[in-house]
Amino acid sequence: MPHDLPSPSARLLAVFDHITEHKEGFLRRLIDYVRHPSISAHNIGITEVAALLVGMLKEIGLDAETVPTSGHPMVLGRWEKKPGARTILLYGHYDVQPPDPLELWLSPPFEPTIREGRIYARGIGDNKGQHFAQLLAIESHLKVHGELPCNVIVLLEGEEEIGSPRIADFVANHREKLKADFVVTADGPMHPSGRPTMTYGVRGMTSFELRAKHASRDVHSGNLGGVVPNPIWTLVHLLSTMKTPAGEITIEGLHDAIVPPSELDRAAVARLPLDLDDAKAKLGLARLDAPAERGYYERLMFHPTLTINGFHGGYGGPGTKTVLPCEASVKCDIRLVEAMTPDDVLAKVEAHVRKHAPEVEFIPRGGMLPSRVPMDSPYGAIVRSAIELAHGVSPIEYPCTGGSLPDYVFTKILGVPAFVVPYANSDEANHAPNENMKLECFYNGIRTGAALLDRVGAPS
Amino acid sequence: MPHDLPSPSARLLAVFDHITEHKEGFLRRLIDYVRHPSISAHNIGITEVAALLVGMLKEIGLDAETVPTSGHPMVLGRWEKKPGARTILLYGHYDVQPPDPLELWLSPPFEPTIREGRIYARGIGDNKGQHFAQLLAIESHLKVHGELPCNVIVLLEGEEEIGSPRIADFVANHREKLKADFVVTADGPMHPSGRPTMTYGVRGMTSFELRAKHASRDVHSGNLGGVVPNPIWTLVHLLSTMKTPAGEITIEGLHDAIVPPSELDRAAVARLPLDLDDAKAKLGLARLDAPAERGYYERLMFHPTLTINGFHGGYGGPGTKTVLPCEASVKCDIRLVEAMTPDDVLAKVEAHVRKHAPEVEFIPRGGMLPSRVPMDSPYGAIVRSAIELAHGVSPIEYPCTGGSLPDYVFTKILGVPAFVVPYANSDEANHAPNENMKLECFYNGIRTGAALLDRVGAPS
Numbered sequence: 001m002p003h004d005l006p007s008p009s010a011r012l013l014a015v016f017d018h019i020t021e022h023k024e025g026f027l028r029r030l031i032d033y034v035r036h037p038s039i040s041a042h043n044i045g046i047t048e049v050a051a052l053l054v055g056m057l058k059e060i061g062l063d064a065e066t067v068p069t070s071g072h073p074m075v076l077g078r079w080e081k082k083p084g085a086r087t088i089l090l091y092g093h094y095d096v097q098p099p100d101p102l103e104l105w106l107s108p109p110f111e112p113t114i115r116e117g118r119i120y121a122r123g124i125g126d127n128k129g130q131h132f133a134q135l136l137a138i139e140s141h142l143k144v145h146g147e148l149p150c151n152v153i154v155l156l157e158g159e160e161e162i163g164s165p166r167i168a169d170f171v172a173n174h175r176e177k178l179k180a181d182f183v184v185t186a187d188g189p190m191h192p193s194g195r196p197t198m199t200y201g202v203r204g205m206t207s208f209e210l211r212a213k214h215a216s217r218d219v220h221s222g223n224l225g226g227v228v229p230n231p232i233w234t235l236v237h238l239l240s241t242m243k244t245p246a247g248e249i250t251i252e253g254l255h256d257a258i259v260p261p262s263e264l265d266r267a268a269v270a271r272l273p274l275d276l277d278d279a280k281a282k283l284g285l286a287r288l289d290a291p292a293e294r295g296y297y298e299r300l301m302f303h304p305t306l307t308i309n310g311f312h313g314g315y316g317g318p319g320t321k322t323v324l325p326c327e328a329s330v331k332c333d334i335r336l337v338e339a340m341t342p343d344d345v346l347a348k349v350e351a352h353v354r355k356h357a358p359e360v361e362f363i364p365r366g367g368m369l370p371s372r373v374p375m376d377s378p379y380g381a382i383v384r385s386a387i388e389l390a391h392g393v394s395p396i397e398y399p400c401t402g403g404s405l406p407d408y409v410f411t412k413i414l415g416v417p418a419f420v421v422p423y424a425n426s427d428e429a430n431h432a433p434n435e436n437m438k439l440e441c442f443y444n445g446i447r448t449g450a451a452l453l454d455r456v457g458a459p460s
Numbered sequence: 461m462p463h464d465l466p467s468p469s470a471r472l473l474a475v476f477d478h479i480t481e482h483k484e485g486f487l488r489r490l491i492d493y494v495r496h497p498s499i500s501a502h503n504i505g506i507t508e509v510a511a512l513l514v515g516m517l518k519e520i521g522l523d524a525e526t527v528p529t530s531g532h533p534m535v536l537g538r539w540e541k542k543p544g545a546r547t548i549l550l551y552g553h554y555d556v557q558p559p560d561p562l563e564l565w566l567s568p569p570f571e572p573t574i575r576e577g578r579i580y581a582r583g584i585g586d587n588k589g590q591h592f593a594q595l596l597a598i599e600s601h602l603k604v605h606g607e608l609p610c611n612v613i614v615l616l617e618g619e620e621e622i623g624s625p626r627i628a629d630f631v632a633n634h635r636e637k638l639k640a641d642f643v644v645t646a647d648g649p650m651h652p653s654g655r656p657t658m659t660y661g662v663r664g665m666t667s668f669e670l671r672a673k674h675a676s677r678d679v680h681s682g683n684l685g686g687v688v689p690n691p692i693w694t695l696v697h698l699l700s701t702m703k704t705p706a707g708e709i710t711i712e713g714l715h716d717a718i719v720p721p722s723e724l725d726r727a728a729v730a731r732l733p734l735d736l737d738d739a740k741a742k743l744g745l746a747r748l749d750a751p752a753e754r755g756y757y758e759r760l761m762f763h764p765t766l767t768i769n770g771f772h773g774g775y776g777g778p779g780t781k782t783v784l785p786c787e788a789s790v791k792c793d794i795r796l797v798e799a800m801t802p803d804d805v806l807a808k809v810e811a812h813v814r815k816h817a818p819e820v821e822f823i824p825r826g827g828m829l830p831s832r833v834p835m836d837s838p839y840g841a842i843v844r845s846a847i848e849l850a851h852g853v854s855p856i857e858y859p860c861t862g863g864s865l866p867d868y869v870f871t872k873i874l875g876v877p878a879f880v881v882p883y884a885n886s887d888e889a890n891h892a893p894n895e896n897m898k899l900e901c902f903y904n905g906i907r908t909g910a911a912l913l914d915r916v917g918a919p920s
Contacts (some may be wrong), residue, residue: 203682209780214746219743221769221793224760224862225862226760226795229750230768232771237700240696240699285689286674288688300687303686307681308692310776310785312774316772316789320769322665323769329776331774335685359746
């Protein structure tokens with residue numbers, strides 16, 4: 001749906017100018033920030049960086065605090081001096097992945113280094129550079145205008161890289177403190193073409209394990225083959241009742257809760273750029289997964305999966321071994337689309353296992369709800385317009401992404417729309433050596449953040 | 461079929477007396493023999509023990525030689541001074557398993573030690589004590605009567621413990637040297653009750669591997685789940701077309717060649733002792749393999765199997781991993797009943813794979829033909845009668861055993877009946893630490909060997 005791009009207000013233009021004038025200082029402060037390790041998996045630097053952030057937020061002009069959890073603390077900042085104006089919640093995470101393997105880094109992960117227009121450092125893209133851009137956008141508005149166009153809550157988590165084990169409880173227990181109209185997360189990469197993107201949802205997920213055991217020990221496949229049941233066959237036969245070769249998941253009731261994609265979802269998918277041959281070539285694929293006729297994005301956005309993550313039993317070494325193994329196990333995950341829930345899905349998988357293979361042990365492994373915002377959400381229009389103002393180009397709009405993030409804590413627990421707006425370049429190498437962010441992306445991130453506040457503060 | 465036991469002839473009684481009188485010397489010579497290691501897997505002592513055997517055979521009064529192969533030599537002995545009389549081929553193997561783990565032996569594996577009526581030594585049961593008993597039976601006949609009741613060929617292999625890789629070619633290339641009326645192998649254990657046994661056949665086997673690969677690398681189950689095909693699912697769906705949960709192998713044509721069990725086979729099975737509850741308890745089984753209604757011995761003797769020896773792909777560590785793996789593999793073996801052949805079966809499996817999952821790589825792994833002798837073979841009656849003369853009790857007669865031995869080289873290449881008549885106790889611990897043979901079993905083995913020669917030499 002091509003449309004005329006909006007023009008920045010005088011208020012926003014003044015902030016954009018401020019950002020342009022202060023690029024050097026912003027970059028220097030970013031480098032100071034990412035120099036501090038904050039590795040949640042190893043509990044390194046977490047407290048220090050949380051304290052550093054609270055100081056930064058206060059200096060910018062926000063009320064700020066760390067809120068303890070049973071794990072790493074949440075950092076909360078707020079500016080709520082516009083009664084009646086809308087409130088945006090900006091979510092990010094201040095923890096980073098461990099930097100291993102160190103020997104593959106061209107410059108040390110916590111000595112930020114600029115090469116060819118990029119800053120290299122652990123956490124620069126995921127997520128410090130991105131939420132720091134948001135904070136600088138807030139600062140710029142306050143410096144230029146002495147106030148913000150809207151109310152703002154900043155929530156920075158310290159455990160995202162270890163699976164956000166406490167975010168759901170935290171949000172549920174602090175609804176009042178987090179009361180906002182909608183949520184924007186600046187995280188992840190933009191499109192490889194450099195075009196900005198925005199995302200209206202994520203798939204949820206749940207996982208489980210299946211274990212079969214028959215004899216008390218491995219036996220000889222000749223001496224007892226035909227007599228002793230084979231746990232690998234038991235699992236093969238069970239699995240084959242759960243999904244057909246044509247790609248249809250056949251667990252009874254699994255699809256019951258699914259909300260089919262709307263006309264707007266389908267229209268949005270139809271607008272998405274796609275080079276299928278290129279995608280297949282990059283993955284070394286001769287074909288896509290069954291069913292063959294399903295569209296590329298539909299696969300990732302509108303359908304659950306049943307992925308076997310691993311199957312292990314019996315002999316796997318070189319050559320042959322005439323063994324009839326006594327045990328085998330399978331690990332699976334299921335990606336959930338709106339409005340499936342891990343609890344319901346696990347209950348249905350368990351019922352299926354009980355019915356088809358009562359001997360098999362079923363081990364549920366928890367999960368994460370999906371999250372969706374309607375494509376015609378007025379907050380979607382605000383986000384789109386902010387991106388257009390900052391970039392001068394319309395974003396690619398994804399109704400949903402295939403992977404899972406705990407966005408449901410905002411959409412389902414707080415009950416407000418939540419969007420993801422990546423500021424980083426597509427080759428940011430997050431979770432990998434030589435993680436980096438283009439300087440241009442950082443500056444455009446600040447501009448996007450500034451435009452976002454401007455649009456949230458515009459009359460609705 | 462209970463029947464009156466036969467009485468030994470005067471000729472045999474004289475030999476039995478000789479055996480009784482020379483027990484001590486026989487035991488001493490057995491100990492001297494098993495003291496020599498002959499570990500085929502490590503090529504230790506093979507040449508020495510082959511030469512020792514040739515010397516022994518010559519001293520007993522046989523023509524003897526080692527016949528080189530591309531591996532370890534065959535030892536051949538022969539006494540063929542009775543034109544017109546029948547010829548028995550006695551097969552055994554002079555190589556032994558490696559003795560590891562040494563620390564579990566109560567006395568050193570190559571220092572034969574007598575404790576509580578048993579000799580402990582590597583190879584004492586498998587197979588040195590057993591074929592040595594046969595040689596002493598020959599010697600006893602020659603000592604007492606100056607001649608044998610029949611013609612005898614002794615064939616002792618030096619590579620049985622590494623899978624007999626050259627026995628088929630050797631037999632095919634030396635048909636004239638091995639021309640005999642039938643073959644008896646003294647190997648394996650008797651029934652746990654102590655009752656002697658004899659076996660008319662073995663299942664054959666073949667094995668193969670299936671490998672599936674789709675993407676060129678593992679991918680994230682969220683980011684690409686639904687897009688990238690899963691090789692574990694590919695193998696699960698392929699395998700589920702090969703055997704039903706009810707236990708029916710559904711590979712087209714696989715059963716074509718099968719010769720169903722005869723009435724005599726069924727009658728023999730009906731006579732076999734069976735304590736099913738005890739068998740299940742020893743294996744820790746709640747049930748037998750599907751199909752449920754099939755008899756215990758029928759499973760092992762009259763039906764092929766399709767055993768998955770191993771299935772490996774994807775993540776198998778603790779907890780969960782949201783991976784969509786790029787490759788997986790399965791190893792299978794199929795036990796063959798008369799008259800299936802590895803070549804035909806592998807061709808049919810391959811055709812099945814080509815038809816149902818052309819993407820899957822099929823890797824054949826060779827195999828071994830089954831072997832069967834009809835239950836009413838006149839040579840079976842000779843063997844039975846010899847066992848009855850030596851033990852004073854009728855043997856348990858197995859139409860077939862579940863495991864695979866290269867007996868087909870006699871039944872299918874030489875084209876003569878072949879029987880297995882174990883001399884060792886059921887707890888001989890072959891292939892394990894503290895391998896042993898009861899002295900009583902050794903002496904009864906010599907008597908059985910002597911009675912066998914007597915019956916082969918009796919007028920038919």
